Amino acid sequence: xxxxxxxxxxxxxxxxxxxxxxxxxxxxxxxxxxxxxxxxxxxxxxxxxxxxxxxxxxxxxxxxxxxxxxxxxxxxxxxxxxxxxxxxxxxxxxxxxxxxxxxxxxxxxxxxxxxxxxxxxxxxxxxxxxxxxxxxxxxxxxxxxxxxxxxxxxxxxxxxxxxxxxxxxxxxxxxxxxxxxxxxxxxxxxxxxxxxxxxxxxxxxxxxxxxxxxxxxxxxxxxxxxxxxxxxxxxxxxxxxxxxxxxxxxxxxxxxxxxxxxxxxxxxxxxxxxxxxxxxxxxxxxxxxxxxxxxxxxxxxxxxxxxxxxxxxxxxxxxxxxxxxxxxxxxxxxxxxxxxxxx
Amino acid sequence: xxxxxxxxxxxxxxxxxxxxxxxxxxxxxxxxxxxxxxxxxxxxxxxxxxxxxxxxxxxxxxxxxxxxxxxxxxxxxxxxxxxxxxxxxxxxxxxxxxxxxxxxxxxxxxxxxxxxxxxxxxxxxxxxxxxxxxxxxxxxxxxxxxxxxxxxxxxxxxxxxxxxxxxxxxxxxxxxxxxxxxxxxxxxxxxxxxxxxxxxxxxxxxxxxxxxxxxxxxxxxxxxxxxxxxxxxxxxxxxxxxxxxxxxxxxxxxxxxxxxxxxxxxxxxxxxxxxxxxxxxxxxxxxxxxxxxxxxxxxxxxxxxxxxxxxxxxxxxxxxxxxxxxxx
Ligand code: SF4
Ligand code: SF4
Ligand code: SF4
Ligand code: SF4
Numbered sequence: 001x002x003x004x005x006x007x008x009x010x011x012x013x014x015x016x017x018x019x020x021x022x023x024x025x026x027x028x029x030x031x032x033x034x035x036x037x038x039x040x041x042x043x044x045x046x047x048x049x050x051x052x053x054x055x056x057x058x059x060x061x062x063x064x065x066x067x068x069x070x071x072x073x074x075x076x077x078x079x080x081x082x083x084x085x086x087x088x089x090x091x092x093x094x095x096x097x098x099x100x101x102x103x104x105x106x107x108x109x110x111x112x113x114x115x116x117x118x119x120x121x122x123x124x125x126x127x128x129x130x131x132x133x134x135x136x137x138x139x140x141x142x143x144x145x146x147x148x149x150x151x152x153x154x155x156x157x158x159x160x161x162x163x164x165x166x167x168x169x170x171x172x173x174x175x176x177x178x179x180x181x182x183x184x185x186x187x188x189x190x191x192x193x194x195x196x197x198x199x200x201x202x203x204x205x206x207x208x209x210x211x212x213x214x215x216x217x218x219x220x221x222x223x224x225x226x227x228x229x230x231x232x233x234x235x236x237x238x239x240x241x242x243x244x245x246x247x248x249x250x251x252x253x254x255x256x257x258x259x260x261x262x263x264x265x266x267x268x269x270x271x272x273x274x275x276x277x278x279x280x281x282x283x284x285x286x287x288x289x290x291x292x293x294x295x296x297x298x299x300x301x302x303x304x305x306x307x308x309x310x311x312x313x314x315x316x317x318x319x320x321x322x323x324x325x326x327x328x329x330x331x332x333x334x335x336x337x338x339x340x341x342x343x
Numbered sequence: 344x345x346x347x348x349x350x351x352x353x354x355x356x357x358x359x360x361x362x363x364x365x366x367x368x369x370x371x372x373x374x375x376x377x378x379x380x381x382x383x384x385x386x387x388x389x390x391x392x393x394x395x396x397x398x399x400x401x402x403x404x405x406x407x408x409x410x411x412x413x414x415x416x417x418x419x420x421x422x423x424x425x426x427x428x429x430x431x432x433x434x435x436x437x438x439x440x441x442x443x444x445x446x447x448x449x450x451x452x453x454x455x456x457x458x459x460x461x462x463x464x465x466x467x468x469x470x471x472x473x474x475x476x477x478x479x480x481x482x483x484x485x486x487x488x489x490x491x492x493x494x495x496x497x498x499x500x501x502x503x504x505x506x507x508x509x510x511x512x513x514x515x516x517x518x519x520x521x522x523x524x525x526x527x528x529x530x531x532x533x534x535x536x537x538x539x540x541x542x543x544x545x546x547x548x549x550x551x552x553x554x555x556x557x558x559x560x561x562x563x564x565x566x567x568x569x570x571x572x573x574x575x576x577x578x579x580x581x582x583x584x585x586x587x588x589x590x591x592x593x594x595x596x597x598x599x600x601x602x603x604x605x606x607x608x609x610x611x612x613x614x615x616x617x618x619x620x621x622x623x624x625x626x627x628x629x630x631x632x633x634x635x636x637x638x639x640x641x642x643x644x645x646x647x648x649x650x651x652x653x654x655x656x657x658x659x660x661x662x663x664x665x666x667x668x669x670x671x
Pocket of ligand 2: 243246247248249250301314315316317318319320321322331
C-alpha cells in the first residue's frame with residue numbers, strides 16, 4: 001500500500017514526526033550535508049544523494065563515551081555515562097546505506113551483542129528514500145540493491161512534486177499511521193512504477209553498473225591474498241583513512257582511555273585498518289606496511305566478510321570512497337584489477 | 344596539454360631505453376573520467392597507462408621520500424608549484440636528490456571536479472578539455488564550462504609558471520597564465536573580521552572535520568616519521584575529534600608545524616573531503632612571516648634557511664603580539 005502527499009508539506013511532516021520522536025535527516029551545515037537531528041532551523045537536503053559520512057554514524061557514532069572511572073582517595077567509582085537511549089526516526093536513507101545496516105547488524109548483533117549499537121537499532125525507525133539521479137560513482141546494483149526501491153521500515157519516493165511512502169514492516173506501519181493527517185492513499189501507483197523504471201534504466205547505464213565479482217569468493221582467498229597486484233594498487237595510498245571514515249560498512253573501532261586529570265573516560269572511536277597503528281599491540285603492528293593494510297580493507301569487504309556471512313559482500317557500492325579518496329584509488333579499481341574486466 | 348603529453352611520454356620512454364632511470368613517477372588514469380592516480384611506472388610498456396591532463400593535480404613530490412630510497416634512479420614529473428615542495432623536501436634532507444631525475448612540466452591550471460559537481464553535474468560519462476572550455480557529457484545531458492571557472496583555487500593564485508628546480512623542462516609553446524587573484528586576498532578578509540567573527544568562521548569550518556587525516560597525509564611538509572597525533576605516548580593521539588577543542592587543536596598544531604615550510608601547494612584544501620579552506624590558515628602564517636621577516640618563499644631554493652629555523656638579531660620579539668593589539 002502506498003500513501004502520498006505534496007512535497008511542500010515536508011516541513012509539516014518533519015514537525016509531526018519530531019513532535020513524538022527525535023528525527024534525523026540529511027541536513028546541511030557550513031556546506032556539509034550529514035545526518036543530523038532536525039529542528040525548525042535545519043536546512044534539509046533530501047536532494048543530496050550521498051551524505052559525506054554515511055548514515056552508519058547514527059547507530060555507530062564516530063566516538064562515544066562508554067564508561068567513566070573516578071578516583072577519590074583509595075576508591076574508584078565506575079560511572080555509566082553512555083548516551084541515554086531515545087526513540088528516533090531516520091529519514092532519507094538511501095538504498096545503499098539501508099543495506100549497510102544489515103551488514104553492520106551481522107557484526108554488532110551477533111554474539112556477543114554490542115548493546116550500545118543494539119539499543120540504537122531497536123529505537124530506530126528507518127525510512128529510506130529512493131534515488132532519482134544516481135551518480136557515476138554509484139554501483140549498488142552489483143550487490144543486488146535496487147536504488148529505485150530501497151528497503152527499510154518504510155520507503156519513500158519523490159516523484160513530480162509528490163512524496164510517496166510505503167510501509168514495509170510493523171514499525172513502518174506505525175510510522176505511517178502517525179502521519180495520517182498528512183498522508184492520503186495513493187491511487188496513481190503506475191506513475192510511481194514508471195518513475196522507478198526510468199531510474200533503473202539509468203542505474204543500468206552507469207559506468208560501474210556491471211562489475212565482475214566472480215573471483216571474489218572464499219575458495220580464492222589465498223590466491224587473491226597473494227596476488228602481486230596489491231603492490232601497485234597500494235603504492236599511491238596515503239594511509240589516511242578517508243575511505244574508511246566515509247564508508248557505511250567499515251566497522252572497526254578502538255577503545256581508548258582518556259585521562260581527565262581526576263579519572264578516566266573510556267570511549268570508543270572509529271578506527272581505520274589503513275592507519276599505521278591499527279591493532280598495534282605490545283608485540284608490534286601485525287600489518288607493518290601499507291600494502292598489507294590496504295589489502296586488508298579490500299579483502300575484508302570482498303572476501304573475508306562474505307566468507308563469514310553467507311556470501312554477502314561487505315561493500316554496498318555507495319561510491320563514497322570512489323568520490324573521496326585523495327589519490328583516486330578505490331574498491332572499483334581493486335575489483336577491476338583483481339577480478340578482470342566487465343562480465 | 345595534449346602537445347606536451349606526447350613529449351613527456353617520449354622523454355620517459357627514452358629515459359627507460361637508455362637506462363638513465365628504472366622508474367618514472369607520474370599519473371595514470373583511474374576508474375572515473377576524472378580520477379588520476381599517482382603511479383610509479385617500471386617500464387616503457389607500463390607507460391601505456393600514463394596520462395597528463397587537467398586532472399593531474401596530485402603533487403608527486405612526497406612519494407619521493409619512499410621512492411628515492413629504492414634502488415636505481417627515478418624520474419619525477421613536477422608542475423611548477425610541485426617544484427617548490429620538491430626543493431623543500433631536498434632542503435629538509437627527506438629525499439635523496441641524487442637518485443632523482445626531475446622533469447619540470449608545463450601546467451595550464453588543474454581542474455576541480457568538486458566545482459564541476461557543485462554546478463549540479465551527475466552521472467558523468469566523459470569529459471572533454473577543449474582549449475578554454477571544458478565539456479562534460481552526462482547521462483542527464485551535457486554541460487559546458489569556462490575552464491577558468493572550474494580550476495582549483497590554488498591555480499587562481501598560481502605561484503607562477505616558472506619551475507624552481509628540475510634537471511630538464513618540457514614546456515608548451517603557448518603558456519597559459521591562470522592567475523586572477525592575489526593569494527592573500529582571502530586572508531585579508533579574515534584579518535578584517537572581529538576576533539569573534541573570525542572565531543565563528545573557523546569554528547564553522549573546522550566543525551566539519553572528520554579527522555580523516557587526508558590533509559596531513561598528503562602534505563609534503565607533514566613528513567614526520569611518526570606524527571604526534573598518531574603517537575600513543577604523546578597524550579594527544581586521537582582517531583576522532585571528540586570535542587571542539589580537538590577539532591581546533593589538530594589544525595592549529597599542524598599549521599604551526601608547517602609554518603615556514605609550507606609552500607602553499609594547495610594539496611590540503613584539494614583533498615579535504617569536507618572542503619575546509621585549510622590553505623587560509625597556512626597563508627595567514629605565510630603572510631605574517633613575510634611581514635615580520637621579509638618576503639620568504641618556502642621551497643624557492645634548497646639552501647636558504649627558513650625564517651623560523653634561523654636566528655638574526657633583528658628578529659621579531661614575542662612582545663609583538665601585544666604591540667599588534669593581540670587581535671591578529
Ligand atoms: S585508499 Fe585513498 S582514502 Fe583510503 S587510505 Fe588510501 S589514500 Fe586514503
Ligand atoms: S567500500 Fe566504498 S563503495 Fe563500498 S560501501 Fe564502502 S565507501 Fe561505499
Ligand atoms: S549507490 Fe545506489 S543506493 Fe546508493 S546513492 Fe547511489 S544509486 Fe543510490
Ligand atoms: S582532510 Fe579535511 S576532514 Fe580530513 S582531517 Fe583534514 S581537515 Fe579534517
